[in-house]
Amino acid sequence: MSNNLVLKIENLSKTFFLHEQQKFIPSAENIFLEAFSGKITAITGESGVGKSSILKCVYGTYLASEGSIFYYTKDKECLDLATVSEQEMMRLRKTDISFVTQFLNYLPRKSTIDVVAKPLFDLGMDQKEAREKTKHLLAEIKLPERLWNLSPSTFSGGEKQRVNIARGMIFSPRLLLLDEPTASLDKTSAERVMKIIERIKASGTAILIILHDPNLVAQLADFEVYLSSENGQIISKVLS
Numbered sequence: 001m002s003n004n005l006v007l008k009i010e011n012l013s014k015t016f017f018l019h020e021q022q023k024f025i026p027s028a029e030n031i032f033l034e035a036f037s038g039k040i041t042a043i044t045g046e047s048g049v050g051k052s053s054i055l056k057c058v059y060g061t062y063l064a065s066e067g068s069i070f071y072y073t074k075d076k077e078c079l080d081l082a083t084v085s086e087q088e089m090m091r092l093r094k095t096d097i098s099f100v101t102q103f104l105n106y107l108p109r110k111s112t113i114d115v116v117a118k119p120l121f122d123l124g125m126d127q128k129e130a131r132e133k134t135k136h137l138l139a140e141i142k143l144p145e146r147l148w149n150l151s152p153s154t155f156s157g158g159e160k161q162r163v164n165i166a167r168g169m170i171f172s173p174r175l176l177l178l179d180e181p182t183a184s185l186d187k188t189s190a191e192r193v194m195k196i197i198e199r200i201k202a203s204g205t206a207i208l209i210i211l212h213d214p215n216l217v218a219q220l221a222d223f224e225v226y227l228s229s230e231n232g233q234i235i236s237k238v239l240s
């Protein structure tokens with residue numbers, strides 16, 4: 001095993017059962033992939049092949065139907081995220097694993113600063129220090145300062161996306177999951193976000209990212225896992 005291995009997914013499948021229709025919906029099938037400290041693994045492929053489902057299985061939002069999701073802690077302990085307890089998963093979300101989804105629910109009265117600073121509060125950082133750090137990041141991603149004390153619930157799609165990104169990247173986790181982080185951003189904002197991703201990568205975080213744009217894959221990814229929908233078969237190819 002490589003010293004830098006942080007995540008190893010083996011034979012992962014996810015199937016949904018729709019009770020009303022008594023029907024199985026296949027999602028990700030027979031997935032094998034790895035993520036390494038200080039490297040970016042991109043998941044690419046057609047719409048609907050199960051890319052988001054893979055990230056949700058890693059984060060414990062979905063239960064895997066089959067397979068293993070081995071996560072190696074900094075003490076080299078191996079945990080199978082497909083079977084860990086909810087309590088353990090919640091602990092890992094606070095300390096080790098961060099997820100930038102395309103959607104995030106906000107409490108209507110919570111300010112953007114406090115939404116983004118929450119992972120730092122959870123880690124026990126002094127609240128003033130956490131808010132200062134948050135302001136720097138919000139400035140870096142060019143979220144207008146007039147929005148910082150408002151709840152993100154009324155923000156535009158692109159503004160909300162920047163809040164999601166800031167919250168997911170406010171600390172450098174061991175494993176960062178990104179679901180099309182630049183999808184609803186203009187070119188300049190997307191470039192800023194990519195800079196932050198590069199910085200987090202340089203700090204040693206293992207990054208698993210869903211991307212559609214081949215230019216972004218070429219620019220960012222060290223490895224690419226391409227999912228094709230032919231019988232759920234996946235072809236993985238290693239870049240650089």
Ligand SMILES: Nc1ncnc2c1ncn2[C@@H]1O[C@H](COP(=O)(O)OP(=O)(O)OP(=O)(O)O)[C@@H](O)[C@H]1O
Nearest residue numbers: 016025026027028046047048049050051052053054
């Ligand atoms: N909670 C759910 N309940 C039922 N079916 C679901 C659920 N989540 C995902 N699916 C189904 O699983 C399949 C894969 O969805 P998923 O979002 O993982 O694909 P994706 O590759 O990320 O797609 P896209 O690129 O369009 O975002 C789809 O057919 C989707 O309808």
